[in-house]
Amino acid sequence: MMFETQWLWLLAIGFAAGLMDAAVGGGGLLQLPGLINTLPADIRVAQIMGINKFASFNGTWMATSQYLRRLRVPWRMLLPAAVLAFVFSWLGARLVAHLPTAWLKPAIFVLLVVMAFYTFLKKDLGQIAREQQLSRREHWLGLLLGAAIGFYDGIFGPGTGSLLAFVFVRFYSFDFLTATASSKVINLTTNLAALVYFVPSGHVVWAWAIPLAAANLCGGLLGARLAMRGGSRWLRRGFMLLLCLMIGRFGWELLQG
Numbered sequence: 001m002m003f004e005t006q007w008l009w010l011l012a013i014g015f016a017a018g019l020m021d022a023a024v025g026g027g028g029l030l031q032l033p034g035l036i037n038t039l040p041a042d043i044r045v046a047q048i049m050g051i052n053k054f055a056s057f058n059g060t061w062m063a064t065s066q067y068l069r070r071l072r073v074p075w076r077m078l079l080p081a082a083v084l085a086f087v088f089s090w091l092g093a094r095l096v097a098h099l100p101t102a103w104l105k106p107a108i109f110v111l112l113v114v115m116a117f118y119t120f121l122k123k124d125l126g127q128i129a130r131e132q133q134l135s136r137r138e139h140w141l142g143l144l145l146g147a148a149i150g151f152y153d154g155i156f157g158p159g160t161g162s163l164l165a166f167v168f169v170r171f172y173s174f175d176f177l178t179a180t181a182s183s184k185v186i187n188l189t190t191n192l193a194a195l196v197y198f199v200p201s202g203h204v205v206w207a208w209a210i211p212l213a214a215a216n217l218c219g220g221l222l223g224a225r226l227a228m229r230g231g232s233r234w235l236r237r238g239f240m241l242l243l244c245l246m247i248g249r250f251g252w253e254l255l256q257g
Helices: 004-025 027-038 046-072 074-100 104-123 136-155 160-172 175-199 206-255
Strands: none
Touching: 004 027, 004 046, 004 206, 027 046, 027 206, 046 175, 046 206, 074 136, 074 175, 104 206, 136 160, 136 175, 160 175, 175 206
16 A cells, blocks of 8 residues: 555656646756655665656656747757756766765855846846847857756756746846746756766666656646746746745755754
């Protein structure tokens, strides 16, 4: 009976995380703690990370495919940025054991608070679709951001999609829908980079990873369709809610020391 309950919780967590991540980002904030509390005690931390990344990759792939079928994204900027994100995400995953990461949570907490206030005060942020072409400077900025976000995802991870979406809205003047679709392209490559490490290392427990991935994929499908149906105004509200949840989580963890 307990085993069946674990499976039901696993599928529910995967579906909810996939839906949340596809719509506004931040699915890992739900999925990773859920896996830690649901999977058997003999599953190692590295295996939990591998299971999580495999499921996330599938959910992100589904969401990305849904967005790209209906929206145009700036491929000339995104593809080079995605390549650098892949490389730096892999490097981050390899270096994480050798880098001091204790400062990351306070830094991300401050960044989230700034993002929340800025989005709240700028009522029209991400509501107008951009029509003009990207400049050369914006293409170079994309390379820099791809490397930075990829490295962050490799060494830490939570909230990567949300950070990307905010960057595209703030610095590229994308509407929230285009920003979310663009962020998924890069997020997909950073997940793949992690799997390049986790799969050959034997850290993916397939008996748990495959059903979780199937649930994540279904959630990603529904989340992307809901986001496109709701439009940028709905995404802005969801983004604000997600930021509040992330601020609450990071703030609580900082208070706990």
